[in-house]
């Protein structure tokens with residue numbers, strides 16, 4: 348139950364996992380500025396034991412930094428926001444749900460099977476979870492426009508661009524889009540990959556089944572931050588819908604905070620910031 352502050356505003360108490368990372372350190376000042384949000388604990392493998400303000404190079408803030416989710420969860424809180432790493436995010440979310448928190452996941456690397464498991468846990472504990480492969484508004488529009496175009500054009504493939512060091516492929520943005528697209532797309536007219544002569548792997552990774560599968564081609568090269576491109580082909584014409592992220596984490600802040608405010612409004616898992624838009 349969110350706690351009231353001195354002005355009687357219901358405060359949403361947040362544990363931020365990945366608070367000293369690229370996105371985490373952009374979220375901290377935005378949470379501080381919000382009258383209805385309170386950062387009560389942080390999780391960071393590299394800065395555990397420090398005060399978060401000090402860890403971020405500023406004044407003490409009174410927010411403790413922990414190394415492990417179990418330690419952080421000893422602080423009473425309402426929502427866990429996670430921007431950490433693909434190999435730890437699911438364990439963080441499961442622990443938070445068990446502890447009675449709602450969960451907002453920005454971390455990439457999880458797919459449909461992981462979210463089915465998290466959904467069962469969220470339902471069991473009557474908590475909400477919102478995961479978005481990309482919390483930026485323009486990436487969310489890429490998803491919306493691509494799903495709309497798929498109603499009219501049968502053939503579509505995705506290209507997923509990211510930096511050479513990104514640990515997961517495809518990106519969270521590309522994976523969420525591919526899994527959603529596989530659920531709504533029409534059958535492809537391209538030759539089935541099982542009939543391809545040469546090196547079938549060059550046709551990309553597949554999400555979904557048979558003619559409804561969505562092929563994703565992941566490029567990992569220096570100079571890219573994150574980009575996802577949906578290419579639709581029809582006889583004698585082509586449509587490309589593309590999102591490109593810049594080098595700052597600013598585009599992800601507003602969407603993450605919107606999800607944090609809304610996530611107590613349902614039980615189970617929702618995927619995509621688009622599920623919160625009209």
Ligand SMILES: NC(=O)c1ccc[n+]([C@@H]2O[C@H](COP(=O)([O-])OP(=O)(O)OC[C@H]3O[C@@H](n4cnc5c(N)ncnc54)[C@H](O)[C@@H]3O)[C@@H](O)[C@H]2O)c1
Pocket residue numbers: 364365366367368369370371390391392393394414415430431432433435452453454455456479480481482483519599
């Ligand atoms: N959904 C979105 O809109 C969106 C936007 C940007 C990034 N991302 C994703 O968010 C994730 C984080 O991105 P980033 O660029 O901020 O990463 P980063 O490497 O800059 O920061 C990761 C943070 O997680 C912490 N961490 C790592 N392993 C940990 C562990 N085992 N226990 C506790 N803390 C741990 C680190 O200390 C650090 O604070 C990535 O998966 C990225 O793809 C998603």
Ligand SMILES: O=C(O)C1=N[C@H](C(=O)O)CCC1
Pocket residue numbers: 455456480481513517518519520521572573592
């Ligand atoms: O820089 C990253 O890593 C990003 N990851 C997200 C993803 O995996 O889709 C999106 C934004 C940047």
